Structure formats: C-alpha cells, structure tokens
Amino acid sequence: MRKWILAAGLMMVLPTMASAQDAAKGEKVFKKCKACHDTAGKNKVGPHLDGVVGRKAGSVEGFNYSPAMKDSGKTWDEATLDAYLADPKGYIEKNKMVFVGLKKEDDRKDVIAYLKTLTK
Secondary structure (H helix, E strand, O other), X not given: OHHHHHHHHHHXXXXXXXXXXXXXXXXXXXXXXXXXOOOOOOXXXXXXXXXXXXXXXXXXXXXOOOHHHHOOOOEOOHHHHHHHHHOHHHHOOOOOOOOOOOOOHHHHHHHHHHHHOOOO
C-alpha cells in the first residue's frame, strides 16, 4: 500500500517538474537566436527582444517588419510566443523570420522564461 501511495505521489509531481520553466536553461537555448536577435535594445537581422513579453508584435521602432507581422494583431505573451516559436511560418504566415522554430516544448518554455527576465 505504501509503495502505491508513493508511486501515485510521484505521478502527480513529475509532470509538474517536467513542465517547469527554467530561465537559465532558456538563456542557453537562446544562443540559437543570438545571431539575429539582441537582448539589449539593438536591432539586428531581427528586432531586439528585451521587453518582448507584453509587447505588440511588429512594434519595435526602427525595425523593418513584414506586413504580415505588423498586421498580425498579436501581443507577445506566453501562449503567443510558444505558438510562434514552435512554428514561426505557420503561426504568422509570410513573416520574415527564416528560423524553423523550437520543436521541443521544454526548450520553448525555457526560452520564454528567459525572455520574461529581459526588461527594456
């Protein structure tokens, strides 16, 4: 009986542990993004991403967005960032980003946790 209770308890805890967001891991995964995105207010091939969480898509001053991004009507929150990072071209068709996306859910959640630490 005690083994069953322990196993049941672990079954409830493990999914929570697996889905926890880790900003430190996200910073490491973000290295894939650094070639095009800055985190200190400078636009590169892509717009800077400091302060991205809560920001309207296509709104960084001085960056030449595609019409698709400017007209998307999206605001970057956890859900929209997750969907976009999973499939950038599928989520906002005809946007300029050539990156194929982050296929692992944990990588996306960790990157989003990291992005949440960046303030403008």
